Amino acid sequence: MCGIVGYIGEHQATDVLLNGLEKLEYRGYDSAGIALVTGRGTEQFKVKGRIDALRQRVDGQSQSTMGIGHTRWATHGAPNETNAHPHQSESGRFTLVHNGVIENYQALKEDYLQDVDLVSSTDTEIIVQLVEQISKKHEQTAAAFREAISILEGSYAIAMIDQEDSGTLYVAKNKSPLLIGIGDGFNVVASDAMATLKETDQYVEIEDQEIVFVQRHHVTIEKLDGTLVNRIPYTAEIDMTDIEKGTYPHFMLKEIDEQPIVMRNIINAYQNEHDELRLEPEIREAMTQCDRIYIIACGTSYHAGLVGKTFLEKLARIPIEVHVASEFSYNMPLLSEKPLFIFISQSGETADSRAVLVKVKEMGHQALTITNVSGSTLSREADYTLHLHAGPEIAVASTKAYTAQIAVLAILAVDTATKKDITLGFNPLQELAIAANAMEMLTDQKAVFEDLAEAYLDVSRNAFFIGRGTDYYVALEAALKLKEISYIQAGGFAGGELKHGTIALIEEGTPVIALSTQKHVNYAIRGNVQEVAARGANTMVISTKGLDEETDAFVLPEVHELLTPLVSVVTMQLIAYYAALYRGCDVDKPRNLAKSVTVE
Numbered sequence: 001m002c003g004i005v006g007y008i009g010e011h012q013a014t015d016v017l018l019n020g021l022e023k024l025e026y027r028g029y030d031s032a033g034i035a036l037v038t039g040r041g042t043e044q045f046k047v048k049g050r051i052d053a054l055r056q057r058v059d060g061q062s063q064s065t066m067g068i069g070h071t072r073w074a075t076h077g078a079p080n081e082t083n084a085h086p087h088q089s090e091s092g093r094f095t096l097v098h099n100g101v102i103e104n105y106q107a108l109k110e111d112y113l114q115d116v117d118l119v120s121s122t123d124t125e126i127i128v129q130l131v132e133q134i135s136k137k138h139e140q141t142a143a144a145f146r147e148a149i150s151i152l153e154g155s156y157a158i159a160m161i162d163q164e165d166s167g168t169l170y171v172a173k174n175k176s177p178l179l180i181g182i183g184d185g186f187n188v189v190a191s192d193a194m195a196t197l198k199e200t201d202q203y204v205e206i207e208d209q210e211i212v213f214v215q216r217h218h219v220t221i222e223k224l225d226g227t228l229v230n231r232i233p234y235t236a237e238i239d240m241t242d243i244e245k246g247t248y249p250h251f252m253l254k255e256i257d258e259q260p261i262v263m264r265n266i267i268n269a270y271q272n273e274h275d276e277l278r279l280e281p282e283i284r285e286a287m288t289q290c291d292r293i294y295i296i297a298c299g300t301s302y303h304a305g306l307v308g309k310t311f312l313e314k315l316a317r318i319p320i321e322v323h324v325a326s327e328f329s330y331n332m333p334l335l336s337e338k339p340l341f342i343f344i345s346q347s348g349e350t351a352d353s354r355a356v357l358v359k360v361k362e363m364g365h366q367a368l369t370i371t372n373v374s375g376s377t378l379s380r381e382a383d384y385t386l387h388l389h390a391g392p393e394i395a396v397a398s399t400k401a402y403t404a405q406i407a408v409l410a411i412l413a414v415d416t417a418t419k420k421d422i423t424l425g426f427n428p429l430q431e432l433a434i435a436a437n438a439m440e441m442l443t444d445q446k447a448v449f450e451d452l453a454e455a456y457l458d459v460s461r462n463a464f465f466i467g468r469g470t471d472y473y474v475a476l477e478a479a480l481k482l483k484e485i486s487y488i489q490a491g492g493f494a495g496g497e498l499k500h501g502t503i504a505l506i507e508e509g510t511p512v513i514a515l516s517t518q519k520h521v522n523y524a525i526r527g528n529v530q531e532v533a534a535r536g537a538n539t540m541v542i543s544t545k546g547l548d549e550e551t552d553a554f555v556l557p558e559v560h561e562l563l564t565p566l567v568s569v570v571t572m573q574l575i576a577y578y579a580a581l582y583r584g585c586d587v588d589k590p591r592n593l594a595k596s597v598t599v600e
């Protein structure tokens with residue numbers, strides 16, 4: 001959600017900024033812009049729409065070795081050119097890009113900007129106008145910047161240029177991600193290392209409430225009170241091939257195909273030389289000392305949490321509650337005496353989850369984050385982290401992160417059970433390896449799912465997914481996947497719940513996709529399929545070997561019953577993918593969505 005790139009160095013900034021913004025497209029945006037310091041002053045180029053359009057707009061004559069760029073996902077004000085970033089102060093001296101939400105922008109406007117003509121409807125413009133007003137009483141821009149930043153409330157990642165000082169990029173961060181990339185004769189600023197990996201693999205993290213002065217050969221980090229901060233750069237361990245589509249038409253399809261490899265990466269990462277699970281002793285301790293676990297997440301990660309609840313309750317015998325983060329922060333339930341919080345987040349930056357993390361840490365509770373991005377905010381602020389090892393996930397629709405989350409939750413559950421001397425009678429790593437092979441069998445049969453998508457969803461305006469037990473949780477995820485990329489109205493339901501209301505929506509030809517992978521509920525879900533078929537539904541059953549019937553649309557290869565979500569979801573991902581293709585949708589960048597949702 002929103003992306004920032006900044007460059008200061010010896011080469012042309014334009015390409016670095018545009019290429020960087022392209023790499024941040026996956027985060028979701030609806031307008032984009034760059035600002036360059038040139039011999040003609042600060043030149044801005046902004047468009048509503050895609051980076052391609054911005055490329056066309058940028059004047060090839062604009063030579064500059066310093067600039068800032070931004071992709072905007074609209075929060076305050078419509079997605080148009082006026083509201084697109086960068087924003088400029090009244091005199092044109094200061095130009096700024098911002099991610100996040102300034103909560104006190106109305107108050108700041110009234111207190112400081114009564115006489116300023118604001119041109120946009122954004123909270124961001126308030127910041128840049130504020131810097132200009134405050135700069136009138138300071139000789140140094142650094143002092144004005146610091147003062148302005150210190151009165152902001154809310155979340156922000158900011159990069160600013162001062163036309164009168166083409167040697168410094170002014171940077172600040174609070175609750176929104178931002179990194180400084182260190183180069184030889186240049187430095188960069190980016191929301192995500194992926195944006196500038198072509199320039200450098202050396203990065204410095206910025207912590208909340210720090211400001212940074214980025215110059216060509218030097219980076220100075222300070223706390224808001226002026227105290228200097230010394231921080232060593234780290235090497236970003238992202239492979240360039242992970243962030244390129246290669247021969248794939250879409251990142252989503254590439255990421256669906258990567259799932260078996262991700263399973264194997266997870267197996268390798270979590271086993272020791274004796275083929276046993278290896279988790280940090282502190283995590284084991286936290287898992288066995290708590291009396292209840294609260295899983296907090298959003299969207300697809302929440303759905304993975306539901307599957308994780310089954311593992312943790314059945315295998316490790318710990319009571320689990322799974323909560324949608326945005327609800328939990330405002331409606332906190334009565335907590336147990338020794339709670340442990342598990343945050344599940346692909347990006348590790350989701351603002352709704354972070355709001356809960358901040359609250360529970362203030363209450364003195366322990367937190368474990370399961371994330372794909374080491375060094376992300378949720379990872380840094382929790383007590384412990386388990387890494388997903390899924391590699392960068394670029395498509396907005398989460399696929400490989402979901403299955404990685406389920407695999408890591410399974411490992412965590414088995415490890416805790418072992419620590420509690422609970423006998424399980426199966427080898428989890430071996431079962432995961434079997435599931436990885438089964439996933440591969442599915443991704444090798446794409447044509448089947450392409451046909452199913454055409455037969456059931458090509459012209460449909462709605463679809464229902466049903467299941468029981470973990471199949472119900474996968475049905476929720478299947479519906480989300482279909483909705484977000486194909487815009488078909490879809491819902492996931494517990495099979496037995498349909499007759500309590502939703503069945504009223506079933507008419508002749510309504511697609512109802514049922515999952516049957518759990519022996520103990522096979523009979524019951526089959527009954528639910530009959531109920532909707534009798535009312536005209538176009539039913540499709542995906543079952544598992546051993547539970548299959550002749551009319552089933554697809555039979556999944558056999559895996560450990562607890563791990564069936566890992567394979568059944570692959571069929572759902574592929575069906576959603578092809579349904580979106582049939583409808584001509586932008587699969588990787590669905591409308592209105594952002595990859596990493598960094599506002600509450």
Ligand code: M6R
Pocket residue numbers: 298299300301302344345346347348349350353396397398399480481484594595596597
């Ligand atoms: O990065 P996170 O896992 O915290 O993101 C949570 C949701 O925003 C995310 O899972 C979203 O639902 C996906 N785009 C769905 O495919």
